[in-house]
Amino acid sequence: MGIIRAVNLIFDYIRHDDEQDKDEINHALRGVSLDIEEGSFVAILGHNGSGKSTFAKLMNGILLPTDGTVYISNMKTSDEEHLWEVRKTAGMVFQNPDNQIIGNVVEEDVGFGPENIGVPTEEIWERVDKSLEAVGMTAYRLQSPNKLSGGQKQRVAIAGVMAMKPRCIVLDEPTAMLDPNGRREVIKTVQELNKQEGITVLLITHYMEEVIEADRVVVMDDGQIVMDGTPKEVFSRVSELKEYRLDVPQVTELADELKAAGMDLPDGILTIDELVDRLVPILKEERA
């Protein structure tokens, strides 16, 4: 059984309309089940409003399910007595880098989580050193967060989560507000944590390039999981992805068009190298 298990999740946002005196119900999740293996890198795709953020917030008890259950390493998020253990196990990084840094100095922000869970002072320092090292921000430890770039702020936020020694990290569009350099920086950091520290990663994004190296891609639409598989499997279904208003990587799209025009190419080409390897023999043959 996986470290994250969502069973038949349903979540409704209920807003009370005072003028008409009735409740307005928004079905954000309509029966989502997902089982995530420890140590894997899972990406969640979906256009705006498909329920990704709602799903993420259910993972560490920020929201509790209307129906269904979430288990984080076999603890129910809805059990009051496990709430803090759940939040320690499943760390969370949000979209806006400014709105999740609490400390006025980088190292103090990284220490915020451990302080909250009552870690003794010396151990806080050890954890802060190690976490800053892991995200490559040691050189900035005494700086004010306001002086950092967006990508650096997100890395500090990741360090802040790492300092709580989580077993998995949920990142909700951590790169949406960053420039291409910052995006690469953050994704590289997350990939390293996954490979070197064995942290389970649940990455929510709508940048396709960030998904290619994932172990598994899950596509959400209208509060449901509509596709689930390896990047290759998912991206070989180009027309279906377009129905869910998602882009495919440019190379994949090109390969798909070429195939439609009659070239003998396989589905699910994800990188330029792969496409070149396939194209060269075909072109050589045609010339001969």
Add this chain to the structure above:
Amino acid sequence: MLRDITLGQYYPVDSVLHRMDPRTKLFGTMAYIVSLFIADHLLAYVAATIFLVIAIRMSKVPVKFMVRGLKSVVVLLLISVSFNLFLTPGTPIFKIGFIQMTWEGVEFAAFMAIRLIYLVLGSTILTLTTTPNQLTDGLEKSLGFLGKVGVPVHEVSMMMSIALRFIPILIEETDKIMKAQMARGADFESGNLIQKAKAMVPLLVPLFISAFRRATDLAMAMEARCYRGGDGRTKMKPLRYEARDRMAYAFYLGYFVVIIAIKVLL
């Protein structure tokens, strides 16, 4: 330009005073202010001057930075000096119509001025040698006893430190919104007071909306990192008294004995 504003007036050098525990400095400042109000003899003022000179020397902050703090009280100083000078009854020096100046008035005004100047200098040393964060920490720890009677000391100090983090961000944001509105023809400079106030509305509305959004996000981020108030929380940088703090307290005690002795004996 707005983002150049620095908070507080911390002067970053490495000195004994800078390294001292914020509680020691807070207590010292308070004791010093009290002593100024007890003092009413020339000798007591001599003692207060010595205290101040020692503190300034130990802080390693250039004197001109200290004096800058005085600018803000010049008007107050002038008013209180002239009131004391002309309205104190006693032996007159001269008299023009109903205005008279007395010897007692001169003495009173001089002491008043010294008191006010020393008071400002004393608290300036505190803010020049202590970061706003250390101040908040110091206040939280030394007012901790108030928590027992229901004052939310930890929460207030957390609020202050979050405010310190977000003020520069909000200032930058104001700057951005202002420029965006000016690019669309908004005019923040001309017109009378009412027109200017009206011009601020399109600035304040987006600023408030964004501040509330930030607050919601931040609350969620804090919860996700297991924040649940001050109970059971440990500190990464706990405040701890060192030898220099004990020496400072001994010094305060000596100073106070002198001030009281002068008051009682002379």
